[in-house]
Amino acid sequence: MDTPPFSELGLPEELLAAVESLGFERPSPIQALSIPVALTGSDMLGLSQTGSGKTAAFALPVLAKINLQTYAPQALMVCPTRELAVQVCEEVHRLGAKMRGLRAVPVYGGAPMDRQLRALRDGAHIVVGTPGRLLDHVRRGSFDTSQIAHVVLDEADRMLDLGFREEMEEMLAALPKERQTLFFSATMSPGVKRLIEHFGRDPKTVKVEQKAMTVSTIDQSCIEVRERSKVEVISRLLDMEAPKLAIIFCNTKRAVDECTEALLARGYSADRLHGDITQQMRERVLKRFRDGIIEVLVATDVAARGLDVEDIEAVFNYDLPQDPEDYVHRIGRTGRAGRSGRAVSFVFGREIHRLEMIERYTRHPIRRERVPSQEQVEGKLADQLFEEVKERLTESKFNSYQDQMDRLLEQGFTPTDVASVLFTMLRESSGREFGEIAEDREEPRERRRPGERPVREPREPRERAPRGDDADMTPLFFSLGKMHGVRPGEIVGMLYNEAGLPQGSIGHIKLFDKHSRIDVRSEHAERLLQVVKGIKLRGRPFILDYDRGPGDRTRGHGR
Template identity: 60%
Template sequence: MTETKFSDLGLKPELLSAVQALGFESPSPIQAKAVPAILEGGDIIGLSETGSGKTAAFTLPALQMIDLQARHPQVLILSPTRELSVQVCEEAHRLGKDLDGLRTVPVYGGTPIDRQIRSLKGGAQLVVGTPGRLLDHMRRRTLNPRNIQLVVLDEADRMLDMGFREEMEELLSAMPESRQTLFFSATMNKHVERLIKKFGKDPIPVSVERKTKTVSTISQCYYEVRNRSKVEVLSRLLDIEPPRLAVIFCNTKRSVDECTESLLARGYTADRLHGDISQQLRDRTMQRFREGKIELLVATDVAARGLDVDDVEAVFNYDLPQDPEDYVHRIGRTGRAGRKGRAISFIYGRDVYRLQSIEKYTRQQIQRMDIPSQEQVEGHRADKLFEEVKEQLAASPNQTFRHYIDRLLDQGYAPTEIASTLFEMLRKKLGREGEFIAEDSPNYTSKKPTRPNKRDRERRGRRDDDRGGRERRERRDFDKDPRSERGEGDPRPRMSRDKPGGRQNRIGNRPGSSCLFLGVGKSDGVQPGEIIGMIYRESKIEDGAVGQVLLFERHTLVQIKEECAPKVIKACRSSKLAGRNFKIDFDRQT
């Protein structure tokens, strides 16, 4: 069978040159079937899974049929989310870069409408947007549907699931009768069928059959984990095999917030994405995630479709989704463009029935895994460090510090003692705060805070909002030793949740400590964990030197050991948080 080429699809030279510049050698199956069918002018129903290249399948023919001399909307693309609208528009820019005079605009809620109105009046020919905002523009008469030749419903099933049925029907009813309509969907259900029957004109089905509904390059597994133990298990999995980028899906906004705060407190670089986040912060979060400045993105299903980042190595279902379709769309964020990916799910109790439904729907078995112990985590990290040192020695042994080793040997230290000490120092240096401090290490025991008495422990255990108490109970659920790596001996500080009041009441004058003022706060989008991590990273102070951290709207107060405070101020004055410089000095009001 001869392989289909892009030149066989009937596309104009300007589009073929853009495709070639982007490095695509041959069309995907859905592109090879859909593009010629769309160019023939009929309605189609495109059924294809996430990550199959369906965006280019409808964008390429849409760009081909645009009259570049006409300054009015000719193509309308409906998308379920703001993120997907932006990504489709960006794809149109890339594929149409050689089309002189092409103008595209994304329109969606959460951003000023004036800018979108100017773009529409400026002669945009291709408009991509969410149903609600598109309908708003049409009612304002800033979007005239009279000249629309092509309407594309991207992720039609998702838009219907999100409650956009009325908006979609009103929009389609306002379009010219002569228009061409493309229905693209990952799944076909009765709601999609009803919409197609009402607004389609004998559409031709175009689909790519698969034996399974998930990408074969994604390995899937699950762990049985109680809700209160999820953060600890997640941390261990991240430590054993750290992904370059990972998405953690939760079912609720509250779960997203709690998971993100716990990860930040443990030293990971994480951020959140859900419906209550403003569009400006969402855009900034996605940009930082794409650039690798955030390694973990914690999100609700608002990001399950439309999150187009090729380098996501792992997806965690922190909460198992209710719908098998959502599971498929979630794990489709990894293993893209032929890359390998991992999908890890946490289940407990009745979740097993949902897992069985997912296996039946995807026609794949999801492997059960045992939760790694803390010893396994430590052993894995130590083995990895050993291999890295071994490779470096084999490549080019460094002679820069040889004279220091010779001096230690002359003073009577054995080579094994020197190497062992250096390994231990390197492990601590490379790990997160306190991560490599073993329980039997003198450093671990010497840094333990005073153990609370029985009454304090009971009172702390009764408080639902006490993160420390919850985490101790979590570890006892699946570890015999309650004092694991992040257990009662954790040298890292607990973050205060005190409400704003007089400064003197917020950070007490604890003997031997100082209070520092930082000119960043909640309005800048920073989290306490980011501030703690920055302080330890920049100043290299000892574990446990940071005390209370109180985050306010425009500033933050941090309690620091008195002897470490000047070093922290000096080291952090040139640092940045939330992408900008900030003031740091002793707090004058304590």
Template identity: 60%
Template structure:
């Protein structure tokens, strides 16, 4: 934190009121250093890691300059993904909650464009969007560049890595020369520098040094768990440690719903947060969790953004995150204010490679642990029960139930029998029925399973040549493919200089498919195999029928060997 206060930044009273209600005490380093020059009208290069508060660093001055009396777009924010668009737009609404008449609209692919067109025609002061969809609106003239006074590139390096360079240049090139541009990026590389040189106006650099990624007071571990065993293992770990408050992170809204329902069915006090839940209900759920009204909060990264609770004892990565930065943000919810915390991750199959990327990114080892058995869980419950009864006996409690004991003694029951029966009733009342899982079997070996899957994915056998293209590096056998995915064949590979990022960028930019619909990419010398969600595979092939990759024509279609 910094020595200055938000009140020192000359922000509007409405913004200061919103900041106060959100509980922010002082600006983060990136906010303290970036906001003043932005409000002076200067272009900015903000180099800062995700999670440093950079969204508020550009949102607050953007809101400062907005004139809500004008019925047209004044600020344009470019973000790489649908999820980030939603996050940034939610931050705009949170920080601008006290500004009367403020309108901010997120626009991204994968959703009907007609509704977005209506919202833009009604007048939006701030537009947050992905480059591809924004370019669509620019061409349809529903995005009018002449009125944009401030353009913000959020995570510029990531957008360039995803292949959005041309879209970004087209959008920035359409704006008037006198607009202000803010470039925010986690890294400065030659591609980012080239973009800044082309579109920046003598920008001032604000750089925040990377801080320690993870807290030493957080004990990190992982368990190899199949999807169908996750709920059982999760409940065993909760019963073993009995955290007062815990957050369970899932990658999708569906996973959040399924996990929450399973926990509730087993008698746990749990609630959920995800993007389909209204902001009012999210705030209510967060408040109840902070007050300890329930012990387990199941959430997506988007919904849990900005969640600031000091007393979280444990974080569970029910689904391992795609991005190592998301892992750091998740586990940072525990181990706060010098307290000890615990971060547990569930991995299986190819998840182990994501875990290795996380270890490399954080420069910390994550300890593998053995799944506790049902007997171990039952033993821990018994210990907790004993401690609970012992603690009650040591207190000065009412003896109003003594007459029940006397009646039982008069009927010939011994004190030992009475106590044993009461213990049994109490154990049944607080205990939960577990279930046997494959991981409990003595002969279960996840390493053996993983090796078998890897062999199936890579395939074995002779080389093949077909479809008039050399497929000599393709092997027979089934690839490890997730459900609902189709494998597409693309007739260009390493020999043409193609990289996975080129394919990914082209699919999202020119193929016009929603975010998170591309799966595994296998790149060979003269072709590539790409898994795409089956609902979008046909449309993708049609959209790319006249496209070029690395200035070369190519064929794309269903993989006949899949």
């Protein structure tokens, strides 16, 4: 369904600003239906499957009702598991980031009681927790429920399935009768119905029809990949698949940064999105991604929430998500509007069990694949090059080089010799150096017994230089090197972002201890030198100038 923008749902400005900063572009169906109803103060039953964005559906209207001047619990959110309680509390903090002084406290079993007692004693506006531990605090008197005006039961059916019925009933009975209760459940089970009849006040029902958990047009597969081999394997997949637009999902901001830097250093058109990226930069990155200037977007789940970009042909799970729900969110970025899509997940070791859990959750098999071999990738790239040359031959005039061709033929070279050399030159100029990885030397998993290790021990992959055409390149001196902690990917990203250079403008980067050498296309060198004046990298000023040889490489290090 087409949903209205968040600005039309009745939310206050500080929440709209937070939603915008998180990158939510439009509310999900359950959010669009629930928020206006919850804002009226009436009780509500929200029926929606896991993975529909229901946390924001109840957190936003509850946050809109919080009085920040009163440091006493005003809202209670009850979750079936500690993991979900932590996740919901984190989401509350993100959505309430613009509300100065907001305090939300997670309360769950398995965590130190004294820390929770201290947090509750210090004052909190919102308490998020599991039934058992919440009831412990109610019985102790450490949880003041006298001013609770809003209660959310998240995944009510699951809490009942886990045997929390008595705890939930005792806890709800201890709360003020004059309150708003929001029930969220995937199903309307008899237990949920009884709970609503007993503790609800004529709740309004909001229902989102359950859709297929995964889109049938998405081809889902997984590949066993060691952590140290991931960059090489993702490079091979990008070369093999050649997607128009692709998203690579990582579980942490650090992984996003490292993956992006590695891809930039190899010459791919890539950029990043994670929680530390400013809204202005986020909008800039998304615009470049939509326009096809960036072909590969590396992102965390939080940064990609609400991302609405058409024509994404492939999604890669660089890290397998912890939650099956996040897997559904991720792969749903591709295969839209009836188009075909591709989703590839990297797994290794015990992650195989998480993958099986995802398969049970989605009720869809995930095909096992092998790492593409160097020969396969080389063959694919050769086919692409053949098609490009064939297209040029059929569409373009190429007789401007007839003189050079005649000279070569006069010297005894055959047309086949000339074509072979030109193909080799083209391939070398546009390709990249491959690295051997442990997965190249292993037999397929299906030929090994479960748990059996490969015979040969893995070796570290070789370091590779960035892709790029070295023709007509100008070497530049850069006054930061290894001892300053800089990486090739950081340098590449900084130069592209600051100067707006076209893709392929930067060639090889060689890091020395105290300086670096950067090859830049000659036509862009002078402009680049002017644009980066006054810019810093890792908080350090630097000198970027024409490389005039060894005698010129001791300048500016103390600057």
